[in-house]
Every structure is written in structure tokens, then in C-alpha cells.
Amino acid sequence: MNQGRFTKPLVFSVLLVCVLLFSGTMREAQAASGQFSLDVRNADLRDVLSALAIQTGTNIVLVEEPVNVTFSVQNVPPMRALELLLQTLGLSYVREGNLLIVGSEEKLQAGYDKEETLARFDLVYIRTEQFRPLLSELGLPVKSIAFNNNPYTIWVKGTPRDLVKVKELLEAVDQLENAVFRGVEELVLDYQEFYAYAVEPDRLAQLARNAGIPLEKYVTIGNRLLVFDKQILAYWDEFHKVMQALDSIDARNSSIFPFQLKHIVARDAASRLASIGFSGVKTITFNFPEFSRELIVICPPQLESQVYTALAAIDTAPEKIKAPVISSTGEFARSELQAKRRLLAEMTSIPLSSMHISENISGDPDNPHHVLWAHETPDNIKLLQDLAESF
Template sequence: MSREFISINFKKAMRKLLRSAAPVLVFTAAVLSCGPGLGVSGGSLPPAGSGVYGQFDYYAAGDGGTVSLDLRGADLRDVLSALAIKLGVNIVVVNTKPVEVNLKADGVTARQALEMVVQSNGLAYLQSGDLIVVGEAGSLRKDFFSQMILTRFDTWYVPAAKIIAMIKELGLDDSLKVLSIDTNPNVFWAQGTVQSLRKVRELVSAVDTAENRESAVSSQVPLEYRTLTLTQIPPSRAVELLKEAGVEITHCLKLDNRLLVFDRTLFPMWDQVESLVAQLDIQPANKYKVFVYQLKNIVAADAAARLKEFGFEDVKTVTYSNDRFGRELLVICPPYLETSVRSALSSLDGVRSKTKMPVLTMTGTSSYEGLVAVRELLSELSDVPIGSFSISRNLSGDEDNPVYALWVEETPDRIMLIKDLIGELDIGGGKGGSKESSGTE
């Protein structure tokens, strides 16, 4: 299949789609529309090469450089707009409803980021030149099947018929068409999306080994594998933990939350492997995430204490020195809890209703002047506007021994901060205390 022929068929399919009533969104490399919750930063450009296999390498000739993503509630369309710029392509979205994207990734290529965004939302994509079409696999299969990539797979040890049978058994043929010929039992062809073809390549790599050669395994006996179903950690993390425990898996296939293991040497001890995985498949076994949360309205000590009330497991907080005044909270938590912890801290750090509260009284002939000086200092230290502070009239009625009170109209958390500052300054003998002031002081 020549590139010219594929491009012509692709253009025909595009014209047909644009004439239909199906909603189509087009994102070009010249336009960037980013909404709230979307952060994409770029880095140095790595060597060209997409990691896409076989005869369709020219479809993904560029990786778009290294990017870091921090997406929380971002619109899929905004994300694709940003990635279109990084990749230097035009992206067409077919028959998709508005979708929110929540994803965090550091140091990945723009191509990998595109695949993560697309796959995490159950979509697929096709590419021809500088045009990428994103949509549901069924929709792409219907409208763009002539453009789906046709790839040849060669096997060395296992007949193609066995691998084709496994493709059907594992449900990979939903977005694939697979064919073979009797005259060459070690070759088959598959046509489908980039993602589905990569899964086929992973399967071939895991199965087509010397221990599975035809002489060792009868053609009537199906290839053996074992399945590990995980609920708390991803399959890649399970492989990593098993290796640390001395159980190395060399031939496997990762499908959603399943890990298909083809290492025959592990089968005799499979009960022990399953027992070990059951102990490792817990949330604390997942890698921890560390981030610093910047507070605006409450101090770090209060945020840490109140966060405990949410009952998050395996979440640790670290406050720096002077936590009664600082507004930076270091959080250590499993990745799956990061969004929930951030949301909880955001709700805790919301703006509360203001109230009026006396914070300091002074007695003496120069007490009023003393409170004026204290008011200016507290405003500087707490970032509370000086207009929120007020000084009362003489509360004693005795001009020779006047009593004045400093009060503030602020949120309860800000008032507590001001009282802590008064205590730290040792004004009035402690929090919200009183002090005698004379003209000779």
C-alpha cells in the first residue's frame, strides 16, 4: 500500500465526514485554546522517532519534544489544542462529547502525551502526514478504515495461527482485522489503530520465544499463560515490585488492570506468585507523590490538623518551622489520592466569613500611641489590611488611667494568626492580653 494511495483514501474519508452531520472539531498547529486546569510545559527536543512500529513509521515522524502535563478538569479539546502545537499537526476530533481530562505526567514526549490522553478516555487515533483524527475506535473503523495501518508481523518460533487465536481470545480483535496465508505459516498481517497494533506487537514479543517453539509445544496444545488481575496498582508497578522481590517477569502483556504472564519457569510456583502479588496489590505499594501546597487563608499547622479529619490513609504532611505562621504544606501521598487531597486542601483554604474580635488591650497614658504602633506592625506581619484594625475609645472613663482596646474584623483563621503574632511578640503578656503603658516606658 503506497503512501499516495493511503493519503488519497484518507482525504476522501475526510470529505465524506465533513459532509455528514457528525460533529467534527478541528485543532490546528496555529491555534492554542487553553482553559483552566491545563498546564503544558515544553523541554528540549529529543531525537526524532515515534516508537511506532512496522510499516507505519512515517505516520508519526515527530515526537514533538519533551513535555510535562498537569491536567485537572481540563477540557479534552483544550488539551488537544496544546498538543497540536507541540506536534506541529492538525487534530480532528470526531463524534466525541465534552470530556474532562485529569492527568499528570513529567518528562514524556508530546506523542506519548497524546497517546495517554487518547487512551485514558477510551479513544483512538489515526494519522496521515500532519493530520491526526481522534475518535472512538468503532467510528474510526467505520469512516476511516481504508486509512487504518496495515502491518506485517513475522514470527520465529510460534505459528501465526496460534497468535491470531490469542488475539481473538484476549479481545484485541475488536479494533483489528487480522489475516494470514497458508503458504507462510509464520507471517500474518493486522490492520487497525496505532494503539491496537502496539498491543499486537507486545503480544508477539511476549509469546514468540524459543521455549514456545513448535517442537516443544504441539500445534494442538494452546499456548499457556497465567493472568494476574490487579485492583490497586497498575500492572507495570506489579512487575517492578515483583522484580525487587526476586521474581523477574521477562515475557508479559499488560491489558488494562490485567497482567498476562508467559514465563513458563514461573508456572510451577504460580501459587506463591499469586500470594505475593496479593500482598503487594495494596495502595501503599503504589509510588508516593510529594508536592507542596501553597495556602492563602489558613496557616500550615491548621491545614495539617484539619486534613487529618478527612481520614485519608497513607497521607503524611510536613510543616516547616514556625508552622503557626507559614502557609506552605508539604504533602506525601499515593498518586491516586493526589487529586482528592488537593481538593480537600482547597476546600479547607476557602475564604470564610469575617467576624469582629478584640485582640489586645493597653492601659496607661501612652496606651493609645502604643496600640497605633502595634496595629501597623501586625498589619505588616499578617498581610491583614490596616483598615481592618480599629482602636476603641477610652474604656475606663478615667483620663488619668485610660484603657484602650485593639480589635480587628477578619476571618477566624486570620484573627488566630494575629493573636499568635501578639504572643510571639510578647505584647500584653500573651495572646489577646493586656498591658499597662505609661509615659515613661
């Protein structure tokens, strides 16, 4: 393989502002209908492909020498714009997931996209010595080269698909929160792995975002979803539980959405929804569903509107009732119930004004008996009773 082959540039998705700076004459607009317009004059093909990568949500790798192009298209889907551009240049592409390899038919048929290429990656916040060990630790089949005189640049040799994974990994970890400042100990880049079995990891990540989980810093390798989001790592057990529920055959083509409850807790909402008898509907509750007011719902797409309406009807403010919560007997009974009343208010959203302590109902001043009772909704009464039993 000759030296020119090693240094051939790769085109990846980049920020649109960078594309505009590189091309100078490029103008693009996307209508609300999802149609795409593009007008370029003597622009670098790499810049045009970068803009199209953004619009198509793909990574594009060019395995040809870059040329300048003049091209105009109005109100077409982004993928159609890409196809028309390549037709004018006599080029084609092969697709592997969200990776598009662009080149001539001869090179693509000859497996040119499987050959290894050397690409340069520039880091901003973390240093090469932090990033480089991750490549081998995660099992990426690439080779890396680093130079001591530039601690923020790394050269990586691999196939186009492997280099895209390196790019995705770099985007996940090269964050300000991972920066190592002078006088600070070296930072270890923490991450967790989730192994997917029924759903492709990329699809699983999308399902998680549909469910309201702010999953942003991650990369998929094989059937692994590697998560670098510190916010999610802090609650990994909860996240893992949700992902296990999403990683099912039923969830592949299901609608998934979060539902924020206002009046009842997740445990009761899930129970009441189940009693309605919708077919193929599942709910996910977080730890302490007796407190939580958020549900994740998995349902057939055709039932999404009905399930949402049912939950809205379930989540209504019920009338308040009066009921005993806990009682105590003895010299310090009243003091004990006062302390428990304060604790219950601190542990729940139920105000002190809703909980009351009775007078001595034993009739014996030497052995008083007091009752802590509440004027609240049935759900809150049950919550108070369950908590009081655990004291």
C-alpha cells in the first residue's frame, strides 16, 4: 500500500458551520417538510459530503481523490440529493448501517472499502495518552500512532467502518468534563457496558432516548452499548433495568414514551393501566415506584394514543378521605407520633397539615394511646401506612 493511500483524507459528519467556512460558496436550507435544497459552486467534494452526512444522519467516507464540484438541487430528500450528486460524478456508494462508503463502482466492487486507511484525529479536551488505551481496551481492531510533540493528535489505521467507530468514541469522551488540568491527577475515563441481545445497540439507544433518557455520550461496538454519560453512570442500576426491559423482541417495533404523573404514583398507575387489559402494553417503573411519578410505556404503535388517553384519565386527583396511619401506646406515645409525623412529611410530598395526632383514646391517663391519622387521597394514605410500618 503506497504512502498516498495512507494519507488519503476521510470525510465525516462535521458541524455545519465548519462546512460553510471550508466551502465559502455553499448554501443549504431544509424546509419544514423535510425536503432539502443545496447550491454549491466550485466547492470541495469533501465539504459537500459533510453537509449531506449531517442531513442524512450518516457517516460518509470518500475513497477517491477529492475534486471541486458545482451542483444544485431543490426540494428533494437528502438521500436523493446525495444520489444525484454521485451520479453527476460517476460515483456510487455502499451502505453498512449508518456508514456510507463513496467511490467508483470498480473500487467498491473490489472491496476497496475493506482496505485499511490512516486517518488523523485531533483531540480538544483529553490527551492522546488517555484516549489511546481505550482503543485496545474496547477491542477496536485498529492500530494507533502518537507523537510526543503533539499530545492532542492521534493517527489511527483501520477500515472505514472501524475509523467511524473511533470517531464516535472520540466524540463520546473528548468532553470538557474529562479534561485534565495542570496540577490535577490523571483522569481515568469511566464507562459501563450493556450487552444487547434482542435489539441492535443503535436501535436500543434510540429507544432509550424515546423513553426520555438523556443518552448522548455512547458508542456501539458489536452487541455492546458503551455509555460514557456521567449522569447516567451515577444511576447505572436504574438505567440497566430500563435497558433490559427495552432489549426485548416486543420492543423492536413498539412505541415507547415516558409519562409524567401528577396526582398518583407510578406503582398505582401501572396497576390501574394493567387492569384495563390493553394487549401488548408494558410499563417500566423506577426504584421506589411508591414514590416515583414517572412511567415508561411500551406499547404497539396503534395503541399509543389510547394508552396515553387512558393514563391521563387514570391520573386524576381523587377525593380525600380520613384514615388512621399508625398508633402508639405509653408515656411517650405522643412524642413518638410527633417525630414520625415529621419524618413522614420529610420523606414524602405530603404536608404536615394533612397529618394529625388524636387525643388520648385509651381512657387511662397512666397508659395513653394516641393515633396518627391523615386527611389525604387513598393513594397517599396507603403510602403513609406502608412507610409507617417500615419504621
